[in-house]
Amino acid sequence: MTQPTDQVTEHGGGVWSLRVPIPDNPLGHTLVHVLDTDRGPVLIDTGWDDPASWNELTSGLAVLGLDVREVHGVVVTHHHPDHHGLSGRVREESGAWIAMHAADIAVVRRTGSAEPGRWLDYLARKLAAVGAPEEHTAPLLAARAAGRMRTLPGLSSALPDREIVPGELLDLAGRRLRAVWTPGHTPGHVCLHLEEAHPAGLPGHGRLFSGDHLLPEISPHIGLYEDPDETTTAADPLGDYLDSLERIGRLGVAEVLPAHQYAFPDAARRVRELLDHHEERLAGLLALLAVPLTPWQLAERMEWNRPWELIPHGSRNIAVSEAEAHLRRLVKQGRAEPLAGTDPVAYQAV
Template sequence: MAQVTGHGGGVWSLKVPIPDNPLGHTLVHLLDTDAGPVLIDTGWDDPTSWDTLSDGLRALGTSVHDIHGVVITHHHPDHHGLSGRVREASGAWIAMHAADTEVVRRTRASRPGVWLGYLTAKLTAAGAPEEHLAPLRAARASGRTRTLPGLRAALPDREIVPGDLLPLAGRRLRAIWTPGHTPGHVCLHLEETHPARLPGNGRLFSGDHLLPGITPHIGLYEDPDDTTVTDPSPSSRLRSSRGDPIGDYLDSLERVARLAPAEVLPAHQHAFTDAPARVRELLDHHEERLTGLRALLATPLTAWQLAERMEWNRPWDEISYGSRNIAVSEAEAHLRRLVKLGHAEAVPGDGPLTYVAV
């Protein structure tokens, strides 16, 4: 059964389950407009998720067929997964930031196996052991790539332009570009008086950018066309320092804090207030992590070795296979930030990429 929460002022949230995921669900938000209901995110492309979304909309006196538009905070499958089915059922438009639309376009156009090949090469360069790489090679050879989520995600038909008001009749919803979790992540600022008159500036649909009790995953932006992941030459190591997702995320956090919304409506967990305080907690967390990692790099380490030594919510031996891939990507993003700050550098040589503090 759908769990629906009213937030007042023509805003509701629906808990849409994510299969086999500790997050449990995505909070899909529905916003009433004069032209019809608009969804902010849609949930995972799964039959149970679809049924839950449909049941929740019926509980609100509407249906999937009535949806006027879909605004996507970012391209991940627990947010964008059902967008195509919603559009097929209703004729709704789908809007997304251009940077994430490009990820969707590139993923759809990639040959079978490209993403697994890219991940294998990236983990090889990060120093992953052979026993971790073998299942990826086997999956690519067997053609199991068809089961990967997001390979056929819907292409949006509208672009979310940072700073602009979205064309929603009777509402003032402004796009705030908040890269970090993905290159095109956006938060959506509802520039209207809070229905309960809470102090602050409207409400913020924060996607995965700002969550009340967990820190979002910040890894390297995935790009299967990036040849630097397989080229160990010194010049390639220098080129691989392009992009800084952690830096993007920290800058985006400060941008959101300056908005000072009265309430934050995230895509996971629950609504909360005092966004500036939560931003400060996250800024402090990443500063402490960067300081700790710089200390670890007194001895040259690969990204895999660094991930093994980082603090997670469980010991490394208890972290699942897929979560280890995510952990290594986070280690790489923090390494990228340390390199950008001049606090670490790549060590010349062949084999897996090794970094040391400077």
């Protein structure tokens, strides 16, 4: 039996997790799960595309007596670089297939085919439209002019060659792994339900590889789905996320194996906590919207893990996207509305 280490954890029943570091990120690492199948090991996510991360991934596999060339397939919960980053290199070394939900495959394809600088142009326009000050957009425009777009993560991600179909069992010999579509964190995020008895006999229906959808102590970032071609406001990522949470809560799994932090039982309790958290946050935003605010002004006033003036430039972009997603939900619910004639657009509680 594999001996537990700081790097490798055995979860029983042919499932292990490997800690793969994320450079310069407070999350610290991605938990890459290894699932034994009759055709060879399958990875659930792969970690960030970085030499140190690659070394940790391959050395973790070696602890299990595996070589990366033995990997049969890669199932990606979502397209973010701390999950999908090393998938291409794994495929190059092993010939493994890569599977992802169609909505996130579309993101990978769109991002990879974009002309250099297109995303910075889009982000600068988007931020200006929600009320970001010129001193915030200036560095983006400077990066665009200097041609630094090619250095951003995710632009050269591997294009998956298999599509994960929600509700279907994945083609994994000897295992029952069912895809559950859980949009919100990304449009194509999936959780993976291992429909097998828990190896330690915990009560419940199997185990859940939850990616970033369900984490034991933190709520995943829910922002607007980034698409330069979007011309409507139809997407409702927070609404998608809340609906997906309820779907996961009904599965009754015995244990959750997330991509960050640690494994935990009682998914239904954690689902209730997150639903309550977001409802409380929406209520708090409604109180702020007693006066008209742009999305940027709302983000400045929201509660974060540090004061707004200490939040780095890139994290402010993420924060304002989260504010927009919450505004979108309030508008969809009829609890807030944009004020006609405001530019940049301001919102107010109804």
